[in-house]
Amino acid sequence: MIARAAAALLAATFAAPSLAAGDAARGAAAFRACLACHALEPDRNLTGPSLGGLWGRKAGTLASYRRYSDALKRSGALWNESTLDAWLRSPQTMAPGNTMQFAGIADERARADLIAYLRAVSEGKDVPRPKAPALPDLKKAPKDSVIASIRRCGDSYFVTNTKGETLPFWEFNLRFKTDTSATGPAPGRPVVVGQGMQGDRAQIVFADPGEISKFVREDCRE
Numbered sequence: 001m002i003a004r005a006a007a008a009l010l011a012a013t014f015a016a017p018s019l020a021a022g023d024a025a026r027g028a029a030a031f032r033a034c035l036a037c038h039a040l041e042p043d044r045n046l047t048g049p050s051l052g053g054l055w056g057r058k059a060g061t062l063a064s065y066r067r068y069s070d071a072l073k074r075s076g077a078l079w080n081e082s083t084l085d086a087w088l089r090s091p092q093t094m095a096p097g098n099t100m101q102f103a104g105i106a107d108e109r110a111r112a113d114l115i116a117y118l119r120a121v122s123e124g125k126d127v128p129r130p131k132a133p134a135l136p137d138l139k140k141a142p143k144d145s146v147i148a149s150i151r152r153c154g155d156s157y158f159v160t161n162t163k164g165e166t167l168p169f170w171e172f173n174l175r176f177k178t179d180t181s182a183t184g185p186a187p188g189r190p191v192v193v194g195q196g197m198q199g200d201r202a203q204i205v206f207a208d209p210g211e212i213s214k215f216v217r218e219d220c221r222e
């Protein structure tokens with residue numbers, strides 16, 4: 001009788017929620033600190049790798065993410081409660097020289113909640129999954145944002161959109177980027193993003209890096 005009561009007490013003690021268990025619902029809110037760089041959809045990589053299916057994965061091994069640092073890969077960590085706790089407390093202490101620009105979370109409770117949340121996501125539990133900020137679909141860009149031609153003369157670029165409007169830019173104020181994702185521009189139809197061609201700076205996004213130099217026409221006669 002006494003033994004049974006003791007066993008029940010012991011079971012109750014172990015079943016009681018401990019600090020280390022964390023609260024996945026609260027962790028979902030804490031995940032906002034990660035959203036700018038991490039998505040949860042499998043293989044949706046942003047600045048950082050997708051954290052979907054993280055639990056039990058070896059650090060630095062998501063095949064679709066090609067930007068891991070040697071520091072993280074060398075850590076040899078297997079992602080679980082204790083390794084994630086060390087990483088989220090201070091990424092630079094755990095894997096010095098890694099490239100995650102994040103100071104860490106000092107609050108133990110907040111770390112435990114976040115870890116419980118990441119585990120719940122990996123295990124397919126029914127927890128809120130904030131969507132990573134959607135990038136605009138550049139294939140649907142308005143005519144005045146689609147670039148028809150770029151002429152270069154000396155330190156100047158003259159950018160003409162498909163409405164026939166041309167604006168000059170100092171070369172240092174024009175950025176050329178690529179977006180090879182599903183929402184990137186159509187081949188041969190680069191798009192100006194941000195504030196469009198307004199202002200003294202602009203960013204032009206191409207479907208492929210090979211297009212960039214082909215698109216720019218050297219011409220000082222016009």
Ligand code: HEC
Nearest residue numbers: 033034037047048049059060068069072098099100101102
């Ligand atoms: C400013 C961008 C940024 C923020 C914010 C950020 N991370 Fe990261 N994270 C990265 C990058 C970049 C890497 C890859 C680091 C490397 O290879 O050295 C990474 C790697 C990771 C990894 C290792 C993944 C793997 O596949 O091995 C985990 C786990 C992780 N981050 C969790 C988080 C969590 C949880 C948060 C929020 C508390 C967060 N990160 C916030 C950019 C970020």
